[in-house]
Amino acid sequence: xxxxxxxxxxxxxxxxxxxxxxxxxxxxxxxxxxxxxxxxxxxxxxxxxxxxxxxxxxxxxxxxxxxxxxxxxxxxxxxxxxxxxxxxxxxxxxxxxxxxxxxxxxxxxxxxxxxxxxxxxxxxxxxxxxxxxxxxxxxxxxxxxxxxxxxxxxxxxxxxxxxxxxxxxxxxxxxxxxxxxxxxxxxxxxxxx
Amino acid sequence: xxxxxxxxxxxxxxxxxxxxxxxxxxxxxxxxxxxxxxxxxxxxxxxxxxxxxxxxxxxxxxxxxxxxxxxxxxxxxxxxxxxxxxxxxxxxxxxxxxxxxxxxxxxxxxxxxxxxxxxxxxxxxxxxxxxxxxxxxxxxxxxxxxxxxxxxxxxxxxxxxxxxxxxxxxxxxxxxxxxxxxxxxxxxxxxxxxxxxxxxxxxxxxxxxxxxxxxxxxxxxxxxxxxxxxxxxxxxxxxxxxxxxxxxxxxxxxxxxxxxxxxx
Numbered sequence: 211x212x213x214x215x216x217x218x219x220x221x222x223x224x225x226x227x228x229x230x231x232x233x234x235x236x237x238x239x240x241x242x243x244x245x246x247x248x249x250x251x252x253x254x255x256x257x258x259x260x261x262x263x264x265x266x267x268x269x270x271x272x273x274x275x276x277x278x279x280x281x282x283x284x285x286x287x288x289x290x291x292x293x294x295x296x297x298x299x300x301x302x303x304x305x306x307x308x309x310x311x312x313x314x315x316x317x318x319x320x321x322x323x324x325x326x327x328x329x330x331x332x333x334x335x336x337x338x339x340x341x342x343x344x345x346x347x348x349x350x351x352x353x354x355x356x357x358x359x360x361x362x363x364x365x366x367x368x369x370x371x372x373x374x375x376x377x378x379x380x381x382x383x384x385x386x387x388x389x390x391x392x393x394x395x396x397x398x399x400x401x402x403x
Numbered sequence: 404x405x406x407x408x409x410x411x412x413x414x415x416x417x418x419x420x421x422x423x424x425x426x427x428x429x430x431x432x433x434x435x436x437x438x439x440x441x442x443x444x445x446x447x448x449x450x451x452x453x454x455x456x457x458x459x460x461x462x463x464x465x466x467x468x469x470x471x472x473x474x475x476x477x478x479x480x481x482x483x484x485x486x487x488x489x490x491x492x493x494x495x496x497x498x499x500x501x502x503x504x505x506x507x508x509x510x511x512x513x514x515x516x517x518x519x520x521x522x523x524x525x526x527x528x529x530x531x532x533x534x535x536x537x538x539x540x541x542x543x544x545x546x547x548x549x550x551x552x553x554x555x556x557x558x559x560x561x562x563x564x565x566x567x568x569x570x571x572x573x574x575x576x577x578x579x580x581x582x583x584x585x586x587x588x589x590x591x592x593x594x595x596x597x598x599x600x601x602x603x604x605x606x607x608x609x610x611x612x613x614x615x616x617x618x619x620x621x622x623x624x625x626x627x628x629x630x631x632x633x634x635x636x637x638x639x640x641x642x643x644x645x646x647x648x649x650x651x652x653x654x655x656x657x658x659x660x661x662x663x664x665x666x667x
């Protein structure tokens with residue numbers, strides 16, 4: 211949906227004075243928002259007992275793949291609109307600006323997660339290995355927020371990245387066993403993960 | 404049209420001007436918020452009359468000059484200049500203004516006047532962004548005296564032949580076209596002539612990223628991004644940034660024998 215807004219906005223000139231910048235910022239923000247939503251599904255199911263969300267609709271997988279999709283658009287828009295695919299300068303950027311590198315790191319770590327979201331590839335891994343691999347989402351989320359905060363620092367205004375950091379902290383707290391034991395719905399058992 | 408009889412200038416560029424609507428809708432003016440669209444939304448609370456500029460420090464004749472006097476006593480010109488923001492975007496703006504040197508001469512700087520510091524209005528009631536302490540308000544900037552006296556340096560009172568919109572720094576702002584936009588301080592209320600290099604808001608906020616000179620220079624990167632290219636507002640892809648924003652012929656002599664990597 212956000213993509214449709216961006217495309218319609220672009221065609222009808224509703225993306226402000228700097229549409230290229232708007233596209234880069236919005237795709238990045240949506241990748242981050244979808245990452246947070248992906249992380250919120252497990253605690254949501256544990257607290258409400260609505261296991262249908264994960265068992266029947268596999269909402270977590272869907273949101274995770276959308277996050278990867280927007281992260282890809284974000285990277286692609288940087289490569290095209292910021293750098294016009296000038297590989298020499300992209301390399302220069304990688305070598306000199308760690309704020310960009312941490313964004314690259316987050317994206318690269320998302321690739322194996324997206325790939326093993328497809329049953330054919332997931333079956334190559336044991337359930338335990340798959341879970342271990344998908345723990346990477348924590349590192350990805352932290353990297354993505356640092357990437358955002360580091361670049362937003364240009365405006366000396368880091369309130370937005372701090373909000374994301376607070377949300378992430380809350381989502382992590384909801385995974386802390388003593389917390390989740392208190393909040394969990396009585397029908398939820400933990401062995402299933 | 405507020406200024407019908409403007410003197411044209413040989414310093415004006417022939418490049419296509421950025422549309423008025425985009426110049427006013429996309430601006431950094433943190434006194435009204437850090438989003439580019441905030442100034443247009445919130446700057447209408449600014450009261451621009453009465454307005455005066457206080458001139459203090461190393462001058463023979465310190466004093467106060469009223470805005471009406473500035474408009475009456477100086478010949479206003481149209482100066483169509485490129486503006487390059489440190490963030491990597493640029494515009495072409497038809498300013499209305501007067502050479503800063505003309506105003507400075509009236510106050511007769513002494514031989515000790517090596518620098519001039521500018522301050523913006525400090526009034527959180529009118530400028531709600533000043534409630535947030537990202538920068539040490541009031542916003543301050545500075546120039547070396549030869550930069551201030553350079554014929555390219557102007558005080559602007561308008562654009563597109565109209566009175567300067569609030570969101571672009573009304574009623575009086577600096578324009579130094581070969582430097583990054585943040586040097587061109589808005590809503591000026593004070594000028595102080597000094598012997599020492601003045602501190603500026605951005606140096607205070609992040610000295611590694613923002614220096615006193617802030618000359619547009621594609622070879623010196625910002626710590627977090629390259630400065631080689633810029634996006635001209637209205638264009639989709641980036642273009643190469645020019646040394647001194649394309650004004651090298653006029654200003655490079657100000658910086659001979661200076662290491663521009665050190666004095667960024």
